[in-house]
Amino acid sequence: MIWILVIVFVVCLVLRFPIAFAMGLACFSYLLAKGIPLIVVPMKMYSGIDVFVLLSVPGFILAGNLMNQGGLTEKIIKFCNHLLGHIRGGLSLVNIGASMLFAGISGTAISDTASMGSILIPAMKKEGYDTAFSCAVTAASSTVGPIIPPSVPLIIAATLSGLSVGKLFLAGALPGLLLGLGLLLTAYFISRRKNYPKHERSSFGQVMRSFVDTFWSLLMTFIILYGIIGGIFTPTEASIIAVAYALVIGKFVYGRLNFKNIQVIFLDSMKTSASLMVLVGFANLFGFVLITEQIPQTISSEILGFTTNKYVVLLLINLLLIVVGTFMETIAALLILFPILLKVALAVDVDPIHFAIIAVLNLIIGLTTPPVGVCLFVASSIGKISIGAVSRAGLPFLLVSLTVLVLVTLFPWFSLVLPNLFMD
Structure with missing residues (x-):
């Protein structure tokens, strides 16, 4: 059957x-x-979404949309341009740096590609950057978002496994920064080789004024992380605080929000949240069918029957998730595969926090993996160029991402040092 x-x-x-x-x-x-x-259909769908921590997802989606429409993206790009624009290929570095800062607001790779790409890809083309390179940088940089906290995929992983959201957020920080640094260095060396343009160095005063202008936006990330990790409020409460903060900053500090566009933002956020909850509900039903057919046990026994070596098992899981990530959105893939593969990882003594970071990192790298990575499609459509050209230009960035994945897989320290330091 x-x-x-x-x-x-x-x-x-x-x-x-x-x-x-x-x-x-x-x-x-x-x-x-x-x-x-x-009758199993509504029962299983409801039980899938009847999880308290999932209430935080619509909140973070709404907060991200409010901050994005409130001018946050432009201010972050401006700040990064003052900070990095004087370096050769500065605009490509701005692209990656802005994604690292924007990661704390959006938390998803596709939204990062769309929002950053719509601004930076045309700007890079105008300044003389190769179109394929501009699109490739944008797609690659968007993979930092779902790792650096707060992260929607990590919240989903916590929901599926019962792990602490705060610990997962801390666990993603170092791998996210390592990935961002690797992409920055790659973009710099390519830019030097191709002699891409650079801007005049901004004065210290310009940098500080831009930082102050961006400060209120970045403060939201600090409030969310400090509140969750410090035990002041739950992730769900944090998401509501983020919405209230975003409304105040967008309306009274940046002056970009008004009653009309707030209505549109709320409606768009409701649509996105509803579609995500339907996905979670059907995924729980899908999981019920897999359990009924004993698929998780079969996969686990097949892998463990082949080998019980921890690193070989992780290699097989990495290969599977990379392939799945090329054609399936991160959250959908997590919902289907994460509970199954977590049991396999636990059987060979892999720490669940460490495995969650490996799984999310795999799937977001898959979004930029040829030939059908979703972020490649988004970037190529913005740049009006073939996905093949973007894929070829993105190979150096993909190699760096895979290198970071290998390091994070082989050395649990990158994922576990911060959770062990702050939350044990």
Whole structure:
């Protein structure tokens, strides 16, 4: 019967159904064929979204949209330009640096690619940067967002595993910074080789004025992290505080929010949150079907039957997640695979916090992996260039990302030092 699930799911994906409906139709077909009462559908969907920490996701989505529409993206880019623009290829460094700062607001790779790319790709093309390079930098830099906290994928991983959101946020900080630094160095060396332009050095006063202008935006990230890690409030409460803060800053400090655009922002955030919750609900139903057919046990026994070496198991999991990440959005892939693969990792004594970071890092790298990485499609559509050209230009960045993945996989210290230091 499991082949009915697989065939319907694959056909729906080929027909470009949204991933949530592909899972839903596949599960519905399986239940009908198996003769299982359809009352299971609403029961399992509801139990999947009836998790307190998931309430934080709509809050963070709304806060990110409020800050983005409130002018945050432009101010972060301006600050990074004052800070890095005088270096050769400065605008490419600004692209990556802004993504590292913007990571604390958006938390998702695709939204980062779209928001940053719509501003920076045209600007880089105008200054003489190669279009393929401009798109490749934008797509690669967007992978930093879901690792540097606060991160929506890490919240989802915590929901699926019962792990501490605060510990996962701390665990993602060093790998995220390591990835960002690697991308910065790669962009710099490519820019020097191709002699890309640079701006005049900004004065110390200009840098400080730009920092002050951006300070209120960056303060939100500090408030969220300090509050969650310090035990002052839960992730759900933090998301509501972030929304209130974003409204005040966007309206009274930046002056970019008004009643009309706030209505649009709330509506867009509701649509995004609703689609995500439908995805979570159907994924829980999908998981019920997999458990019914004992798929997790089969996968676990097959992998562990092949080898019990921790590093070989992690290598196999990395390869699987990279491939899945190329054609499936991060959160959808997490919902389907993370609970299954976590059991395999635990069986070979991999720390669950460490494994969560490995899983998320794998899947976001997959978003920039040729030939069908989602972020590559977004960047190429903004730059109006073929995805093949963007893929070729992005290979050095992909190599750096994979190197960081290997380091994080082999050395748990990168993921565990901060959680152990601050939360044990």
